[in-house]
Amino acid sequence: MKELIKSRRTIRKFLQKPISCEQLAEYIDLARVAPSGANLQPLKYIAVQSKDMADKMFPLVKWAGYLAPDYNPKENERPTAYIVVCAxxxxxxxxxxxxxGASVENIILSALADGVGACWMVAIDRDEIRKLLDIPIEYEIPCLVALGYPKESPKEVGIATDIKYYLEGETLCVPKRNMEAILIKTV
Ligand SMILES: Cc1cc2nc3c(=O)[nH]c(=O)nc-3n(C[C@H](O)[C@H](O)[C@H](O)COP(=O)(O)O)c2cc1C
Structure with missing residues (x-):
């Protein structure tokens, strides 16, 4: 578990190998048991698995703001599935x-345990996604997770000057603050 957490990086380029409905259902089942304030469990999910629907979802999400549009997934690098989170x-x-947050992290780590990469996405066109998936108005759409087998291997790096991720050749480098910067104190 610790190795998975440490190795996880956001994936935005994917092999065109499908993810099964059973896999998606399992990730959602693992999101289902995440911690929930007052145990109210307001979150519900839509699994997008068909090629047709995944193609329709693609223009409704925005990739890697610091590197857009150059780093957008190409036609043969797009996610093969999505899980849309509804409240x-x-x-x-x-x-x-x-x-x-708790639910999405469960989805991302469950997928990673199968070797499936994920991108947590908040920069999404909620109105168009609502129309496309026929989501009732009483459901808010806080975010979604794009999924697929990874076609890239981003790496964690130290922060030289900036927190913005950048490309070193073909490798996405993701600067992370070090322990000294984030541990205020141990008392
Ligand atoms: C709340 C949240 C929203 C995000 N929204 C997007 C998004 O809309 N598009 C995108 O390409 N990445 C998105 N990301 C991924 C972040 O850019 C990524 O987590 C960050 O650069 C650190 O990289 P890492 O996940 O590899 O550690 C989001 C991440 C979080 C936690």
Whole structure:
């Protein structure tokens, strides 16, 4: 588990090898048991698995803001599946953001355990996604996870000057603050 957490990097370039409905259902089942404030469990999910729907989702998400549009996935590098996270406002109107974080991290790490890469996405066209997937108005759409077998191997690097990720040849370098910078104190 610790190795998985340490090795995880956001993946934005994918092999065109499909992910099965069973795999997606398993990741959602593992999101289902994530911690939830007051155990209200307002989150629900839509699994997008068909090639047709994945193709329609692609223009509705925005990739790697610091490197766009050059680093956008090419036609043969697109995600093969998506899990759209919905918050049922009939169950909880606001304040479900931390539930979303816990649930998405469960999805990302479950997928990684199968060798499947993921990109957590908040820069998404919610209105068009709602139309495409026929999502009822009482469901908010906080984010989604794009999924697929990785076709890149981004790496963690130290911060030289900036937190912006950058390309070194074909390798995406992701600067992370070190322990000294983030551990305020141990008392
Ligand atoms: C809340 C959240 C929203 C994100 N939204 C996007 C997004 O819309 N598009 C994208 O390409 N990456 C998105 N990312 C991925 C981040 O850019 C990525 O996590 C960050 O650069 C650090 O890289 P790492 O995940 O490899 O550690 C998002 C990540 C988080 C946690």
């Amino acid at each position: 049922d406002t009939d169950i909880r109107k606001t304040g479900y953001d931390m539930d979303v």
